[in-house]
Amino acid sequence: AQSVTQLGSHVSVSEGALVLLRCNYSSSVPPYLFWYVQYPNQGLQLLLKYTTGATLVKGINGFEAEFKKSETSFHLTKPSAHMSDAAEYFCAVSIIQGAQKLVFGQGTRLTINP
Amino acid sequence: DVKVTQSSRYLVKRTGEKVFLECVQDMDHENMFWYRQDPGLGLRLIYFSYDVKMKEKGDIPEGYSVSREKKERFSLILESASTNQTSMYLCASSLSAWDMKTDTQYFGPGTRLTVL
Numbered sequence: 001a002q003s004v005t006q007l008g009s010h011v012s013v014s015e016g017a018l019v020l021l022r023c024n025y026s027s028s029v030p031p032y033l034f035w036y037v038q039y040p041n042q043g044l045q046l047l048l049k050y051t052t053g054a055t056l057v058k059g060i061n062g063f064e065a066e067f068k069k070s071e072t073s074f075h076l077t078k079p080s081a082h083m084s085d086a087a088e089y090f091c092a093v094s095i096i097q098g099a100q101k102l103v104f105g106q107g108t109r110l111t112i113n114p
Numbered sequence: 115d116v117k118v119t120q121s122s123r124y125l126v127k128r129t130g131e132k133v134f135l136e137c138v139q140d141m142d143h144e145n146m147f148w149y150r151q152d153p154g155l156g157l158r159l160i161y162f163s164y165d166v167k168m169k170e171k172g173d174i175p176e177g178y179s180v181s182r183e184k185k186e187r188f189s190l191i192l193e194s195a196s197t198n199q200t201s202m203y204l205c206a207s208s209l210s211a212w213d214m215k216t217d218t219q220y221f222g223p224g225t226r227l228t229v230l
Contacts, residue, residue, distance in 0.1 A: 009154060036221075043118070043204055043221035044157075090156060101147075101172070102219060104156040 002027045002095045004105035012111040019063075019078040021108050023091035026072065032094040033074040034102065035065055039087045047089075050074065061085070086112045117141070118222035120205055126228045133192040135225050137205030144210055146188035147219065148172075148180060151202040160203075163188055195229045202226050 007022040025031055032051050036044040048059025055067040061084075065076045074091060091105040121136035137146065145164050149157040159172030161180040169180050177199060181189045188207075192199055205222040 004156075006156075041123075041223070043223045044206075045221070046218050049218070101159060101162065102157075104149075104158075106154055106156040
């Protein structure tokens with residue numbers, strides 16, 4: 001069965017520092033992987049997704065993630081954090097059970113220190 | 115732009131009440147989903163629907179039911195609300211269930227339900 005583990009429920013970085021949010025997945029078939037962001041009092045918004053092809057995926061707001069099959073990882077990075085990046089981030093993997101659905105990780109809350 | 119709207123942002127109900135949460139999407143999407151979001155647990159799928167009048171259970175359907183009479187509207191029903199159903203409820207929609215490669219789930223703003 002597919003599952004997602006996000007390492008670290010809270011991550012705190014300084015403004016301008018590297019952001020690294022970790023995600024590991026378990027899947028018996030080649031996965032489709034997603035990162036979503038949730039700003040305070042809002043729904044989830046898609047940041048980026050990996051389906052096939054290039055393993056380095058670029059998303060919105062300067063974020064990118066790299067699919068590493070050997071490590072079963074899909075970590076999210078941003079070279080330089082901005083105050084507006086403060087939010088909760090969710091990693092997800094798609095599964096097929098009749099229809100395609102998403103299985104989400106537990107979420108990582110990112111705090112940016114001035 | 116795809117728009118998914120939910121009828122209430124905040125809702126307070128009493129134990130035993132019947133609760134309706136409404137979700138409407140304006141992009142003619144086939145699929146609609148109801149999730150529950152709790153701290154430390156991420157999002158968990160309650161029910162989803164891939165067509166009008168069609169529904170399938172997700173991972174945590176107990177205590178919930180759903181209704182989809184029209185393509186654009188998907189309702190989540192708590193037949194008899196309990197305090198352990200206090201949570202954030204998120205609705206989502208996507209164009210097609212069958213091609214996650216090109217498809218994306220779009221989320222509403224959420225309804226924070228408190229059951230007293």
